[in-house]
Amino acid sequence: MIVIFEAIAMVAAIVTVTWYCYKRRRRQRNGSVTGGANKGKYGVSGGGAREGEMVVFDFDQGCKIKVDDLLKSSAELLGKGSVGTTYKVKMDGSDVVVVVKRVWERKKRREVDEWLCVIGGLTHSNIVSLSAYYNSKDELLLVYDFLPNGSLHSLLHENRGPGRTPLDWSTRLKLASDAAKGLAFLHSYNKPKLFHGNLTSSNIVVDQLGNARISDIGLQQLLHTPFFINNAYKAPELKLNNNFSQRKFTHKCDVYSFGVVLLEILTGKIMETGDGESSMRRQMEQEEMPWEVFDFELLRDRELEEEMRALLQVAFMCLAALPKDRPKMSIIHRMIEDIRTKGSIDGSINSIMSNLSSDSSPSLS
Numbered sequence: 001m002i003v004i005f006e007a008i009a010m011v012a013a014i015v016t017v018t019w020y021c022y023k024r025r026r027r028q029r030n031g032s033v034t035g036g037a038n039k040g041k042y043g044v045s046g047g048g049a050r051e052g053e054m055v056v057f058d059f060d061q062g063c064k065i066k067v068d069d070l071l072k073s074s075a076e077l078l079g080k081g082s083v084g085t086t087y088k089v090k091m092d093g094s095d096v097v098v099v100v101k102r103v104w105e106r107k108k109r110r111e112v113d114e115w116l117c118v119i120g121g122l123t124h125s126n127i128v129s130l131s132a133y134y135n136s137k138d139e140l141l142l143v144y145d146f147l148p149n150g151s152l153h154s155l156l157h158e159n160r161g162p163g164r165t166p167l168d169w170s171t172r173l174k175l176a177s178d179a180a181k182g183l184a185f186l187h188s189y190n191k192p193k194l195f196h197g198n199l200t201s202s203n204i205v206v207d208q209l210g211n212a213r214i215s216d217i218g219l220q221q222l223l224h225t226p227f228f229i230n231n232a233y234k235a236p237e238l239k240l241n242n243n244f245s246q247r248k249f250t251h252k253c254d255v256y257s258f259g260v261v262l263l264e265i266l267t268g269k270i271m272e273t274g275d276g277e278s279s280m281r282r283q284m285e286q287e288e289m290p291w292e293v294f295d296f297e298l299l300r301d302r303e304l305e306e307e308m309r310a311l312l313q314v315a316f317m318c319l320a321a322l323p324k325d326r327p328k329m330s331i332i333h334r335m336i337e338d339i340r341t342k343g344s345i346d347g348s349i350n351s352i353m354s355n356l357s358s359d360s361s362p363s364l365s
Contacts, residue, residue: 055116056132070143071134075100082198083219088146098131099147103140106222112140115221118192126182128205128215140222147213149206152179152261156201157270166297169304171210172265176311177336178212179204183258184329186217187251194218197249199257200233201264232271233257236321252323258332259318266312268295310339 075087084103090096106112112135120130132143149155152175155167167175186194196203197220205215231239235256238249260271291299294308314335320326327335338345 055113055120055135070098070100071141083216083223084140097146099144101142101144101216101219103142103219103222106140109135109137112222115218116142118194119218122186122189122194122217124182124185125211126178126213127186127217128213130217142219144215147205147207149208149210151202152204152206152212152265153201153270155206156264156268160297166268166295169298169301169307173307173311173336173340174210175204175206175212176262176265177333177340179214179261180258180329180333180336182212182214183254184333186214187254187329193251195249195251196254196257197221198233199254199261200230201261204261230272233260235323237323250323251329252326255318255326255329255332256323258329259315259326262311262315262318266294266308266315268297307339307343310344311336313345314339 069091070089073089073092075089078086078088078099080086084101087100087102089098089100091098116130116133116135120133123129128144128147130142131145134141134143159166183196183199186196194217196214196217198216199214203214203216204212207213233256235253238253263269263271291302291305293312294305298304298308314332317325317327318332335345
């Protein structure tokens with residue numbers, strides 16, 4: 001479906017901005033990481049976020065593009081969500097392709113600018129960095145790199161049937177590790193504390209190197225009223241009070257959501273009702289960890305069962321009813337890496353939790 005940003009173009013000014021283009025794209029292909037959780041340096045074009053001006057986080061120098069070139073380019077509608085509408089935009093006369101998210105109702109402009117400067121300073125091989133944004137009285141546009149390989153959700157649930165190749169186990173385990181590493185990096189940011197707030201399999205996307213990246217970081221912070229995440233991914237403590245403003249979102253809420261993502265990876269099923277974890281526990285108690293709980297696409301190789309059981313244990317740790325009983329994402333990442341390299345979690349889970357909790361946070365570069 002092809003649409004034109006006609007309404008947006010009305011507010012565009014012809015402003016030349018420094019674009020991230022070639023060098024940043026080359027660096028991402030090489031899988032390198034810059035910046036740090038507490039040292040996110042960013043450049044802002046034009047000296048600040050003035051009305052109707054594009055702000056670009058220019059870690060590298062590259063080609064120059066006019067703002068109205070972006071706004072007037074034809075765009076393919078990718079989808080609508082609780083935050084806004086997402087488009088795939090191919091710049092006219094260029095091979096540059098970006099994703100533009102048009103955000104609906106949001107907070108005051110200054111608050112949005114301050115928050116986006118924090119988000120724009122984040123760069124890591126397992127997150128989708130904010131490349132630029134456009135914030136005027138009438139519009140808020142967020143610009144990201146376009147990653148052509150789709151989301152974890154589409155790879156798990158829309159890649160089945162004749163002529164299609166479903167995700168194999170090693171790929172699923174790698175994507176789980178990548179996503180855990182990206183989320184651990186986000187949680188390592190201290191001032192301010194950062195969390196995702198809406199983690200699902202749909203906003204874990206895969207880049208051209210086959211690496212998983214966390215997208216749509218912190219978008220709920222832009223809105224007047226925080227949006228409700230998919231109920232299946234929502235931590236129990238967020239369901240206790242009907243007044244959303246009285247609910248305190250923490251890192252452990254992200255951990256719970258990640259546990260649901262792990263269940264999707266293991267079962268190949270979409271968790272829609274929020275009770276997938278409890279129903280799986282009941283089935284396991286009745287049948288002593290049945291092989292059949294796992295995705296039928298993985299049933300061809302019984303040698304993988306130990307690794308799959310180990311990842312299921314990690315998922316259940318993430319899904320603990322009490323936030324204090326859920327491990328940190330840095331610990332989760334280490335355990336998934338143990339499964340990848342050793343085929344199991346090294347040592348008992350209790351000893352791992354005890355030992356790692358006293359460790360300093362690992363380097364996540």
